[in-house]
Amino acid sequence: MRITAENFIKHLKKNREEALQYVIDEYIGIVKAIIYNALKSYNDPQIIEECISDTFLGAYENAKQFKGDKEDFRKWICTIAKYKAITKQRKLSKAPFFYEIDETGNAVKSAEDEYLIKSSTEELLMMMSQLEQLDRDIFTMKYFLNMKNEEIAEHCGLTKAAINNRLYRGKKRLQQIHLGGSMS
Incomplete structure (x- = not known):
């Protein structure tokens, strides 16, 4: 079986390691750039x-939840990378205050802390997957790629007011999803 640009998503969803290797080879540059910029x-x-590594593992473990094509996948893996970097920043900034330091000088994290961080990242990605594709793209550009609303508007062919409106409505929708309700 040969993994290609046309079939890697299908094979990744089936947890085929060859597909993961393809994803790593194909997306290592952009993932590394996002994480390096956040953690340098x-x-x-x-x-x-x-x-x-956590980014690619997260993509591999959650591949079945992904819906979309190759371009959507690129945005999705960039979102995962940004979230993993943000999570790592939070852990590192809190380490001296909330974690014990062992005799080697390393922070000791509890299993509960690790679970909460992982589950909140996965939960947000799952909630975002329930938004319309355009809204997912806008959220990704705004909050993970740190683009300005004007840049997003230009990229999407919309007005800045339309972007502001979609961000506002998207946040309200995510709140509804988080609280278990639905909003039409």
Whole structure:
């Protein structure tokens, strides 16, 4: 079986390791750039590499939830990378205050803390998957790629007011999804 640009998503959803290797080869550059930009201030290559690995593992473990084509997948994996980097930043910024330090000087994290961080990231990605494709793209550009509303509007061919409106409605929709209700 040969993994190609046309079939990698299908095979990734079937948890085929060859598809994961294809995804790593294809997207390592963009994932590394996103994570490096977010974590470069920590000046620790090990943290960056760990976050890159977590990104690809997260994509692999959650592939069945992905809906879309190759371009959507690129945005999706970039979103995962940004979230993993944000999660890592939060952990690192809180480490001295909320975690015990062992005799080697490493932060000791509880299983509960690890679970909460992982589940909140996965929950947000799942909630975002329930938004319309355009709204997912807008949220990704705004909150994960840190684009300005004007840039998003230009990219999507919409007005800035339309982007503002979609962001506002999208946030309300995510709140409804989070609270278990539905909003038409």
